[in-house]
Structure formats: structure tokens, C-alpha cells
Amino acid sequence: xxxxxxxxxxxxxxxxxxxxxxxxxxxxxxxxxxxxxxxxxxxxxxxxxxxxxxxxxxxxxxxxxxxxxxxxxxxxxxxxxxxxxxxxxxxxxxxxxxxxxxxxxxxxxxxxxxxxxxxxxxxxxxx
Numbered sequence: 001x002x003x004x005x006x007x008x009x010x011x012x013x014x015x016x017x018x019x020x021x022x023x024x025x026x027x028x029x030x031x032x033x034x035x036x037x038x039x040x041x042x043x044x045x046x047x048x049x050x051x052x053x054x055x056x057x058x059x060x061x062x063x064x065x066x067x068x069x070x071x072x073x074x075x076x077x078x079x080x081x082x083x084x085x086x087x088x089x090x091x092x093x094x095x096x097x098x099x100x101x102x103x104x105x106x107x108x109x110x111x112x113x114x115x116x117x118x119x120x121x122x123x124x125x126x127x
Contacts, residue, residue: 002026002116004034004096009121012086016125020081022096022118029053029077033101033109036070036081038092038123048094050110051079052101059107064090086125095120 008020022034035050049070050059058070069082079096097117099109 004098004116004118006094006096006118006121009094009123011124011126014086014088014125014127016086017082017084018086018123020083020094020096020121020123022079022081024077024079024098027098027100027116030074031101032098033104033106034072034079034096034098035110035114036079036094036096038090038094039120040089040092043092045095047110049081050107052106053079054101054106057106059110083123086123088125088127091123091125093120093122 003025005023012018030053032053036048037045038048039045048061051070051072053072067085072079095118097114099113099115101109
């Protein structure tokens with residue numbers, strides 16, 4: 001079964017940090033782009049970050065650049081999102097999603113060709 005499982009969410013004070021994990025199974029990790037997305041209550045889902053599992057190239061939304069870092073561990077088939085200097089407006093359900101690259105630019109995959117989604121993990125930032 002192709003599956004992504006997120007973990008690491010929780011409650012944190014503004015200014016604090018959390019690290020989210022996205023564990024992949026059932027597909028060839030090295031040939032996928034994996035993105036982190038978030039959706040707050042009453043809001044549309046937005047893309048936070050994207051990474052190529054092949055070469056580690058990364059992309060970030062402007063409102064998290066400099067605070068969040070995406071990375072991958074190929075040996076563990078896992079992608080991480082390190083979130084620092086958290087703000088109350090970062091509160092959301094965070095999900096990871098993946099799509100096969102097959103020669104496609106990884107950002108395009110994260111934007112248009114996602115195939116598998118995780119169930120999400122809740123991040124709550126208190127003020």
C-alpha cells in the first residue's frame with residue numbers, strides 16, 4: 001500500500017519550534033517530489049514547501065521562508081519540516097503529499113501532480 005504518515009504536531013508557544021516528519025512507504029522514494037501543505041479552519045489549503053527526494057532541491061512559500069526548513073533522509077524514506085519561530089497564524093493541519101517526478105521539475109509536481117496524501121497532523125501555536 002502506498003502511504004504517507006505525518007507525525008510531530010502538537011501545541012507550542014509562539015516563538016517555539018516543532019519538527020514534523022513524513023514517513024513514506026510502498027513506492028520508490030527517490031523518484032518522488034514531496035511537499036508540505038497546511039490548512040487552517042475556514043481557509044484553503046496552501047503549499048508550504050517542496051523537496052525533490054532525488055537531489056534535495058527545495059522550495060518555500062514566502063511566508064515561511066527563513067523560518068521553516070524542509071529536508072529528507074533517503075535511508076529512512078522520510079521528509080522533515082523543521083518549523084522555528086512559530087507564529088499563531090501557523091496554526092493549521094499540516095499534511096504531506098507526494099508525486100512521481102519521472103523527469104518532471106519537482107516544483108511542478110508539488111503544484112500539479114500530487115498522487116498520495118497523508119492524513120495530517122495538527123499544529124497549534126498559542127499566543
